[in-house]
Amino acid sequence: MTHHASASTASAGKSHTKRTRLIGLVGNPNSGKTTLFNRLTGLRHKVANYPGVTVERREGRMQGHDAIRIVDLPGCYSLTPRSPDELIARDVLMGWVDGAEPLDGVVVVVDASNLERNLFLASQVAELNLPTLIVCNMMDVVSGRGDAIDLELLSERLGAPVVGTVGSTGVGVDALRSAIDRMVDSTDRSGDEADWQPSESKGIGSLSWQPPHPTLSPKKGAGKAKADGGEGKEAAGGGAENRDKASKGARPAAWHQDERLRRTTSEVAQLVRDHRLIGPAATDALSLLLLSPGALNREDVAHIHLPEACRKTLAAIHERVHAETDGRASAFMHAIQARYAWLSRVVDEVQTRAPEKVTISDKIDRVATHKVWGMAVFAAMMGLIFLSIFSWAEPLMDGIETVMGLMADGVYALLGAGMLRDLLIDGVIAGMGNVVVFFPQICILFLFLALLEDSGYMARAAFVMDRVMAGAGLHGRSFIPLLSSYACAVPAIMATRTIENRRDRLTTILVAPLMSCSARLPIYILMISALFPGNPWLRAGIMFAMYALGTVTALLMARLFKRTILKGPAPSFIMELPPYRMPQIGTALRHMWDRSKLFLTEAGTIIVAISVVLWALAYFPRMETNGVANGAGSPVGRVSPAADEEDAAGVAAIPSPVTAPGEQLRQSYMGRFGRFIEPLIEPLGFDWKIGIGLTASFAAREVFVATMAVVYGVEDDADVESSPLREQIRNAAWPDGRKVYTPLVGISLMVFYVLACQCMSTLAIVRRETASWRWPIFMFAYMTALAYAGSFVVYQGGRLFGWG
């Protein structure tokens, strides 16, 4: 921080016309920050991730001011982070993100209709000694209620300029732009001033505005953001006078009055300075953090190196506070209380309130969270989302498949027969198809999620469902991702970002693929229609049982994970229920687009790469002679004589002629692998041909059906409905003449697909969302083990009962 500050001062002095400025936009969730960001940048911005984490970073140039860039920091409630998002916001503000550009100023967005709570963060940020501008957003809600806010007085009290806006209509945004411009200008002009100097060269307390106690000091008073002319007043004060003014709420740190609290905080601040833990600008913020409960073990201050001596002193201070308050409170809590006491006075001063009325939000909530109607509304909403990702996406996905087919046809026509053509069509284009086919589902789900989030219903959905999810050790917010997972785990896993707690989020990600997604449906249908002819009730019952198995397993595994590898304190459900608001369609569409694009570029590359590898495994080694009709006479790639015989027997049992593609697949590496794992999967009732199907369908579960068609040499576009494939399955036999597919094997196979993570796209998206290969590998391993165990129990257990 220290070097950052001096560096920016130096460069500002030299060439403040050339350098672009970076302004951070920070605020509480639901403060309308993102809408304002879109207004300021005119919806032109870039989205990326912060290095190593999956928190999105949005940055754009301010419209009409190309030299000013704005970065939209994740929403947060305070500078003591509780989620990865809040951690990033805090670290960027403090200048703790490695390699990140320091901020040249901060714009704090405040929901003016919820002033007191929003000012908590605003006042903390204002103390960071960065040029700060405060935006009172949603002023229309304030006036709509018949309230009024004296922005000038507020500005005086907070020691930072205040601008009023209405983000939804754009009122005040021009004024905000010029205020930001002025803030940047004043930073440039004051670049030579010495007040950015580190404390060691200047000495705390030497400034006229410095209060007598070198504590959580209101350095803001001399800051560069004094566009409102409060500087003189602040500078004039000193000592007791200053404190008197403070008690009236005249300065940023005026919340800080209690003698005992002052002593504690000043001790810690002194400690921070003595050990030079951080630059002077952030001393107060770090001091507060070190006062917070369990500060010495907090993960989020881990990268601040605490020398042993410092650690000891700090521990002693914590102990003393603990003793002084009989263990009931901490200095940190005391500081929060003092800040709120001050903010209450400020708000009383600046805000005039009309008598309280029943709001529209309250009226909606009487229905939306009602015992009976609330559940009905929730069920209807979920039904709508579920239906839309399940069925509305269908025509779009068909369209995409048609386009991919046309592309493949084009390549087929352009290139002569050969490996390149096969690679392009069956590897690259098929892989791209595997990526874009998710696009409609992702778009629809994220459009809904954005609209639900913006409207305020998302918080209600979590409120209504929390009790259910708590049973599995999860948070109410896990419900929607798990439900979406019935359609597809990929968008569902992307939707877990709304879960604040890292452990809850990981648990939800890990169990989401257990919900039966739409790609399993073709396998269920194939097995049920081939092996359970007749009784429609039995068929429906089996189908339902598969869905139930996935759901119950997911909830049980979530409980297990929360008690073992992802053990932690019980998830907290401290969540704001924001007022209902009309969602901004532009913001929602933009959000949808950003997410979908990130999926295409990041998960997409992994999926295409795996597709090409799978293609190569099925393509090599090449058969020397094409069009060999007799499987037994195939010259290459026989693993063993035993396999040869078995193959011959298998082929003999099939009445239709074996085609070349089938033969090629059987003797490819993938085919050999299928044979290789046969001893392993035999206890599940599977033969090597199913082994090939299992291997190939790692690309996507529904590939199983097409692969089996190729393996059995069923020609033409074989699909679930094609009776030749069903016939083949019914007739397939082991070398000794036993049928391969008994109803029990069918169930065993379905159970395997319910529980196994046979989906590279899921693994790719988990890799992207957890920013490491550790979790996707773990997911694949535990799900495969679960699937194996499940199938084993079903098949062997069934045989014991004589069903085999």
Next chain:
Amino acid sequence: MTLDQLTIGQEGRVEQLDASCGSAARLMEMGLVPGTAVRVVRVAPLGDPIDILVRGYHLSLRRSEARGVTVGRVDTAGAAT
């Protein structure tokens, strides 16, 4: 009494937060500090999280979290009991 014992519509004033409870600090940051007036507005359909009005906004929290907040009843006349 504790916050989870208030029934729908009842008002209370926060007296103390249990510092040993992991969520105490966050509850305070969200505005629930000693002296703050709170009202239980509604309870989720399945009986668990509760919705309270604090500093003019709605906050939901689980009963287990509300148990760490000691409150004094404030009846409609405004007298603490």
